[in-house]
Amino acid sequence: MPDVIFPLDSTKAFTEQEILGHNRWHPDIPAAVRVKPGDTFRVHCREWFDGAIHNDDSAEDIRDAPLNSVHTLSGPIGVEGAKPGDLLIVDILDLGPIPQEDSGPLAGQGWGYTGIFAARNGGSFLTEQFPDAYKAVWDFAGHTATSRHVPHVSFTGITHPGLMGTAPSRELLSAWNTREAALIATDPDRVPPLALPPEPSEAVLGGVAGAEFDRIANEAARTAPPRENGGNQDIKNLTRGSRVFYPVFVDGANLSVGDLHFSQGDGEITFCGAIEMGGFIDLHVDIIPGGMQTYGVSENAIFMPGNVEPQYSEWLAFSGTSVTLDGEQRYLDSHLAYQRACLHAIDYLTTFGYTPEQAYLLLGAAPIEGRHSGVVDIPNACSTVYLPTAIFDFPVTPGKDGPARIDPGMGAPRAAF
Structure with a gap:
C-alpha cells in the first residue's frame, strides 16, 4: 500500500483533523503536504x-445540507519543481470507500447516498419538475451498489473523484470572480442562484491563519463549478487507470482532491447526483515542463480515461429535443434536449411502478451514458440517455404484454417544508 500522506480520522470532523484541508480555491492557501515527481501516495x-448526511429514511439532511461548507478537499499537495506553464501528470491508481472496519458512521464505510437538492438549496438539473429534497441511501458490496429506497436494481459503480484540480493563479482567480459576478448581476435574486460568489462563512483555508484569513476568505472561489484548473468536473470516467494532465498556475501546482463517488450517471443530474462517499485515492504524479505551451493546453485539463468500467452491453436509450414542456421551440439547445431525454426516461420508468423521484435518483446514481447525438440540424438539438438494462431484476424493455409491475418499496424519503 502506498504511504498515506494525507490521513483522516473517521471519528473526527474535517476541521479537527491533524492535517487541515480546505474548501475554497485561492493561490495563497499553502501546501499541506509535499511530494516529488515520480512519487506514488x-x-x-x-x-x-463532512458527515452531515445520514444513513436513515429522512431527507431533512439533504434539505438542510450546509452548502457553504463544501467541498471538503484533501490538499493542497505541493509537487516539488512544478512551475506555472507546466502540465501536472496525475495517474489514478486506485480508489474506493473507507474500509468498513474503520470506526465512525460516515458515508463510504459500506454505504453512500444520492440526493435531489431542493430549489431553495442549490436545486438540480430538473429543478422545475423536482423542487423538493429527496434522498436514496445505497449499500456497497464489493463494487456493487443496491438501495432500499430504489429497489430492484443492482449495478457496478464507476468509482471516481468528482473533484480534483490545481490551484489558480491570482490572475485566474480574479477572472473567475469577475465573470461570475457579472453573471450573478443579470439576475441577483434567482432561486437557485446563477453562480456562487466568494463566501467567508464556513470557509476552511488549510494553513492560513491570522489577519490573512479574512482577506483570503473574502477572495477565495467556491469549489462548486468546474473551471480551468479542473475542479468539480464530475466526470465519471476518471476512474482507476485514468491519467489526467492538469495545467499548472502556481509554484508546486498545489493539487487537491475530494468529492469521491462510488458511482454516477453522466451529468450527475440530481446535483448531489452521484453516490457520495468518503474514501481513499492512490495517485502517482509527474511533470511535463512547459507542457501547457507545448501541447496547447492553456486551460482545462485533458485526460485518458481508465479501462475498468463495468461492461454493460445492452441498453435502452431515450431521446429528447430542444423543445420545452410548454411547446416552445429553442435553437439547438443541447442542455434542454438532455433535460427532455432524462424526463422521457423518468416517465418510462414510472410505468413499472417507480415514483418519479425514485427514477430520477436512479438516473443520477447508475452508470447511464449521456450523449449529444445531434447538434447541427436546426432548430432541434437531440440528446440521448442510455440506460443499461442489466441493472434491473425485471424485464425493462417494451413488450406486447405491457410493463411488469414492481413493488417500489418504501420509496425515496422526502423532506417536508
Whole structure:
C-alpha cells in the first residue's frame, strides 16, 4: 500500500483533523503536504458534506445540507519543481470507500447516498419538475451498489473523484470572480442562484491563519463549478487507470482532491447526483515542463480515461429535443434536449411502478451514458440517455404484454417544508 500522506480520522470532523484541508480555491492557501515527481501516495478524503448526511429514511439532511461548507478537499499537495506553464501528470491508481472496519458512521464505510437538492438549496438539473429534497441511501458490496429506497436494481459503480484540480493563479482567480459576478448581476435574486460568489462563512483555508484569513476568505472561489484548473468536473470516467494532465498556475501546482463517488450517471443530474462517499485515492504524479505551451493546453485539463468500467452491453436509450414542456421551440439547445431525454426516461420508468423521484435518483446514481447525438440540424438539438438494462431484476424493455409491475418499496424519503 502506498504511504498515506494525507490521513483522516473517521471519528473526527474535517476541521479537527491533524492535517487541515480546505474548501475554497485561492493561490495563497499553502501546501499541506509535499511530494516529488515520480512519487506514488495515498490520500484520504471526506465525504463532501463532512458527515452531515445520514444513513436513515429522512431527507431533512439533504434539505438542510450546509452548502457553504463544501467541498471538503484533501490538499493542497505541493509537487516539488512544478512551475506555472507546466502540465501536472496525475495517474489514478486506485480508489474506493473507507474500509468498513474503520470506526465512525460516515458515508463510504459500506454505504453512500444520492440526493435531489431542493430549489431553495442549490436545486438540480430538473429543478422545475423536482423542487423538493429527496434522498436514496445505497449499500456497497464489493463494487456493487443496491438501495432500499430504489429497489430492484443492482449495478457496478464507476468509482471516481468528482473533484480534483490545481490551484489558480491570482490572475485566474480574479477572472473567475469577475465573470461570475457579472453573471450573478443579470439576475441577483434567482432561486437557485446563477453562480456562487466568494463566501467567508464556513470557509476552511488549510494553513492560513491570522489577519490573512479574512482577506483570503473574502477572495477565495467556491469549489462548486468546474473551471480551468479542473475542479468539480464530475466526470465519471476518471476512474482507476485514468491519467489526467492538469495545467499548472502556481509554484508546486498545489493539487487537491475530494468529492469521491462510488458511482454516477453522466451529468450527475440530481446535483448531489452521484453516490457520495468518503474514501481513499492512490495517485502517482509527474511533470511535463512547459507542457501547457507545448501541447496547447492553456486551460482545462485533458485526460485518458481508465479501462475498468463495468461492461454493460445492452441498453435502452431515450431521446429528447430542444423543445420545452410548454411547446416552445429553442435553437439547438443541447442542455434542454438532455433535460427532455432524462424526463422521457423518468416517465418510462414510472410505468413499472417507480415514483418519479425514485427514477430520477436512479438516473443520477447508475452508470447511464449521456450523449449529444445531434447538434447541427436546426432548430432541434437531440440528446440521448442510455440506460443499461442489466441493472434491473425485471424485464425493462417494451413488450406486447405491457410493463411488469414492481413493488417500489418504501420509496425515496422526502423532506417536508
